[in-house]
Amino acid sequence: MNLVERQRQLDQALLAFRPLWHPQPFRELRPGWCDAWPALHDELMALPEASVIHLNDDGAQALALVARHVPDVAGLAAWMEIPRRVSQALPAHVTHGERWVWEIPGRKRQQIEAFAGVITPGGDTVLDWCGGKGHLGRLLALAWDRPVESLEINPILCVHGRQLAQRAGVAHRFIEADALATTAWPRAGQHAVALHACGDLHRQLIRRGVEAGVSRFDIAPCCYYRGVGETYAAFSDALALTLSRDDARLAVTETVTAAPREARQRDREMAWKLGFDAWRREAGTTAYCNFKPVPEAWMRDSFAGFMARMCVREGVEMMPEAAAAHREQAGWQRRDQVMRLSVVRHAFRRALEVWLVLDLAVHLESRGYRVDVGQFCERALTPRNLLISARRD
Ligand SMILES: C[S@@+](CC[C@H](N)C(=O)[O-])C[C@H]1O[C@@H](n2cnc3c(N)ncnc32)[C@H](O)[C@@H]1O
Numbered sequence: 361m362n363l364v365e366r367q368r369q370l371d372q373a374l375l376a377f378r379p380l381w382h383p384q385p386f387r388e389l390r391p392g393w394c395d396a397w398p399a400l401h402d403e404l405m406a407l408p409e410a411s412v413i414h415l416n417d418d419g420a421q422a423l424a425l426v427a428r429h430v431p432d433v434a435g436l437a438a439w440m441e442i443p444r445r446v447s448q449a450l451p452a453h454v455t456h457g458e459r460w461v462w463e464i465p466g467r468k469r470q471q472i473e474a475f476a477g478v479i480t481p482g483g484d485t486v487l488d489w490c491g492g493k494g495h496l497g498r499l500l501a502l503a504w505d506r507p508v509e510s511l512e513i514n515p516i517l518c519v520h521g522r523q524l525a526q527r528a529g530v531a532h533r534f535i536e537a538d539a540l541a542t543t544a545w546p547r548a549g550q551h552a553v554a555l556h557a558c559g560d561l562h563r564q565l566i567r568r569g570v571e572a573g574v575s576r577f578d579i580a581p582c583c584y585y586r587g588v589g590e591t592y593a594a595f596s597d598a599l600a601l602t603l604s605r606d607d608a609r610l611a612v613t614e615t616v617t618a619a620p621r622e623a624r625q626r627d628r629e630m631a632w633k634l635g636f637d638a639w640r641r642e643a644g645t646t647a648y649c650n651f652k653p654v655p656e657a658w659m660r661d662s663f664a665g666f667m668a669r670m671c672v673r674e675g676v677e678m679m680p681e682a683a684a685a686h687r688e689q690a691g692w693q694r695r696d697q698v699m700r701l702s703v704v705r706h707a708f709r710r711a712l713e714v715w716l717v718l719d720l721a722v723h724l725e726s727r728g729y730r731v732d733v734g735q736f737c738e739r740a741l742t743p744r745n746l747l748i749s750a751r752r753d
Contacts, residue, residue, distance in 0.1 A: 363725055363733065367596070367718040370439045374708070374715055375601045377433060380426065381708035382607065385701035386634070393704065400429035404700040412696075415703045417614065422707035433707075440714045442746060445478035445734035454503045463524065464495050467741065472496045474737035475555050475580060475747070476503060482753045483551030483575040485509060489565045490539055490557035494521035494532060500553065501530035511535045511545055540564055540587075548573035555580050556744060560587025566595075566720055570727045575753040577724065580736060582744040584716045585609040592716070595723035601715070610705065611713035614743045627695060629659055634698065635691025636670045643677045663688040717746050724750040 374381070383391035394401040403425070407415070415422045420437070427434040450473060461469055472495055481504040488497035491510030498521075501508040510532065512518050518534040525532035535545060539561050546552045546569045554562055554577075562581045569577060584592070585608035592603040633651060640649075652673075658666050664684040671678045679687060717733060725731045729750035736747040 363718060363722050363731060366439050367599075367715070367722050370436075370711060370715050370718065371599050371601050373436050373439065374711055377430075377436070377708065378601070380430070380433075381610070381705050381712070382604075383705070384606065385698045385705065386630070391701060391704075394701070397429050400426065400704070401701075403429070404703055405697070407700055407703075409696075412699050412703065416699065416706050419707055419710045422703050426704055426707045436708075436711055440711045442714060442733055442735050445732075445736055445747060447474065447477040448480075450477060450499075451503050454499065463493070468495065471737060471742050472499055472555065474741060475553075475578075476500060478734070478736045478747065479553065479578040479749065481506060481551065482751055484549045485547075485551070487511060487546045487550045487552045487574075489546070489552055489554040490561050491521070491534075493517050493524060494534060495524075496553065496555050497521075498525055498528055498530055498532050501525070501532045502528065507531040507533070509533045509535055509545075511537055511539060511542070513538050543568075546572050546574050549575050551576040551578075553578045556582040556742075558583035558586040563587070563595075563720070566724065570724070575751065577729070577748065577750040579720070579748045580744060580746060581717065581720065581748070582612065584611050584713070594719050596719055596726075599719070603712070603716075607712065608716065610709055611716055612744065613706070613709065625659070629654065630698065631691040631695040632659070632663060632666050632688070633691075634694040635663065635687050636667060636674075638690055638694060639667065639671075639679050639687060640674065640676050645676070649674075663691075713746065717748060721748050721750070724748070728752055 379396070380393050383393070385391060415425060423433060423437060464472070475496065476499050486497065486500050486504070486506060486508040488494060488500070488508060488510040491497050491512050494510035494512070497508040497510040508531065510521060512521065512534060513536070515536055518536045521534050537545065539557070546565065552565055552569050552574050554565055557565065557579070562579055565579065566577065585605050588605045588608050590605060592605070592608050633654065654670070658669050661669070662684070664679075664681050667679045667684065667687065670676070721731045721733050729752045731748065731750045734747050734749070735745045737745045739745055
């Protein structure tokens with residue numbers, strides 16, 4: 361895979377289609393593309409609820425739908441396709457003994473095993489960056505039979521991790537440190553691994569690791585928007601596209617793991633907030649304002665109670681209680697529209713994630729590493745399944 365060429369193509373395409381993915385239907389009543397592509401708008405509005413749920417989750421299908429109306433969009437698929445990495449079975453003494461798996465939730469265990477199954481050892485010691493209780497570090501210490509250090513800011517997780525390491529009888533040390541502040545780690549010659557270190561935590565590993573002379577990186581990034589100010593500060597200065605914090609957040613907005621009850625709560629929260637937003641607009645605020653988080657208890661109240669609290673908090677004229685039923689219904693209608701319009705935005709989610717990952721990967725390549733980008737597991741196990749492997753040894 362030519363990473364630079366892929367990055368260039370994706371950068372151009374995402375820039376060209378920005379009017380489709382940048383507007384947030386939750387905030388904008390009618391994104392500009394509705395008038396530019398009225399047939400796309402009409403098709404979305406006519407979709408049954410089950411298709412809407414499916415398309416908001418399945419980016420490839422959503423992209424295919426958009427491409428029926430905007431044919432150039434189809435070309436994007438080739439640039440965002442990332443191959444699955446070939447997995448090696450973990451050594452029998454690890455899987456049979458099961459010494460490392462104590463206290464790991466099932467899905468986390470599968471993610472860690474998948475990650476460990478596609479990376480190979482290199483470098484002198486292993487550094488598990490932002491390692492939590494060090495489950496990945498412990499597995500690697502066992503599987504590779506070499507010393508591992510897990511760096512973690514939370515002292516309780518470090519204490520817990522040390523106990524688990526001791527029980528497993530492995531050479532696994534914990535460094536209690538702030539990854540964003542330390543200058544002591546990572547060190548020259550180390551093999552740095554990071555599973556789901558959020559935003560600026562994985563970017564700091566790359567920045568500091570390159571300076572320090574890390575010999576290998578294996579990084580599965582997540583929460584790209586964390587630590588981003590108003591705009592994402594790209595490593596590369598050759599990119600035409602600029603991402604806002606919200607754009608970077610779009611890359612990780614899947615709700616694949618939501619249980620039906622959570623999904624119902626989420627829908628209700630959206631409908632009520634949109635009901636409030638409509639009331640606020642009628643009361644004179646034309647532009648969307650950011651919502652401060654809504655306390656959970658308010659969502660357990662009636663719609664009228666929710667509105668009363670919101671109006672007081674936001675300094676908006678009180679809604680007459682008699683209008684509650686009609687206003688709530690308007691909120692649900694708006695929720696149905698927002699969900700349908702969001703299919704277009706969500707069609708570009710994976711492309712944005714790949715753009716963000718390529719920014720990291722191309723930077724590592726420009727610093728002399730041989731770099732590979734692959735998927736370490738199925739999306740069903742975790743949607744944050746992209747892995748950047750870079751080596752200079
Ligand atoms: C999403 S968890 C991932 C943990 C582990 N890698 C895993 O996959 O199980 C992110 C971890 O980063 C740690 N963390 C957050 N900020 C940190 C910082 N500034 N320095 C070091 N660790 C940090 C958190 O305490 C948490 O354990």
